[in-house]
Amino acid sequence: MAKSVRVPPRWVVRTAWAIHRGIYRVTGGRRGLWPPRPGRWGALRLTTTGRRSGQPRSVILAYFEEGPDLVLMSMNGWGEGEPAWQLNLAANPEATVEFRRGSRQVRARTATGEEHTRLWARWATIDKDLDGYAQKRTTPTVVIVLEPR
Template identity: 60%
Template sequence: MSNERKPVEREVAPRVPPRWFVRTVWALHRGVYRITAGRVGLRRPRARSWGTLRVITTGRRTGCEHSVILGYVEDGPNLITLAMNGWADGEPAWWLNLQAHPEATVELADGSRFISAHAAQGEERDRLWARWQEIDANLDGHAALRSTETAVVVLEPRPEPHHEPHVLS
């Protein structure tokens, strides 16, 4: 008999950069996008990688326009993102805004489109979460850092809004 101890396999929680670092990177990314007038900062997803898009929401309290750059994958005509708030607790403001006003606009590397947002549920959520796991092997570990379930957000294309001309009588 051997007195050798077998190493115990433990799941190590993924490391997340400090909040100040995450927020700085977000600000720099938005700044580069702004300075280059949108020529840099957005990209299409690749086979084993997510892309970046800019979503423009209506503020739930102010009614003002807000924008944020997010990672996404494609699912047919739909764009799929995660409401992860940098893996910190709490829902990101953009997701709260979309819950209050689901119709929004996204800018992609190859143009913009109008969308309507909803949280995936049940089998749809499981399937889309698995799609993200193909890209991020630590997805479950990162999600475990949050005290609430991370919403899988579906951005579905919608027709361009039709505005009736204002007729003076």
């Protein structure tokens, strides 16, 4: 059974996101993105196509690498509901990711079955509180795989 975790108030999560995006913008992308390291996640910038607007929408997300694929956790900052970027990928799975040094075109898909179980377990080695955070949500937590195009 997962241990009980405390989720920060929504305003704290949203403020942290705004600060992170601000650092990325102010430094022209020199800060705010980093590669994953053993036992740690990295940060990338994902640009999707808005499902209603058709306009580019960007967000900074945690990830780890699984061979050539990038693995994301769709938890909406531990809040309820699916994040907009996940809904955008469901409508149009073609996207772009930016790293500290370069970018890549990707195609998104949802991990299912054994793959979901395996990738979830790998996330849990990086974030020891993952199961506790997931239990706080009534919305299922989706694992997204970004494959190179």
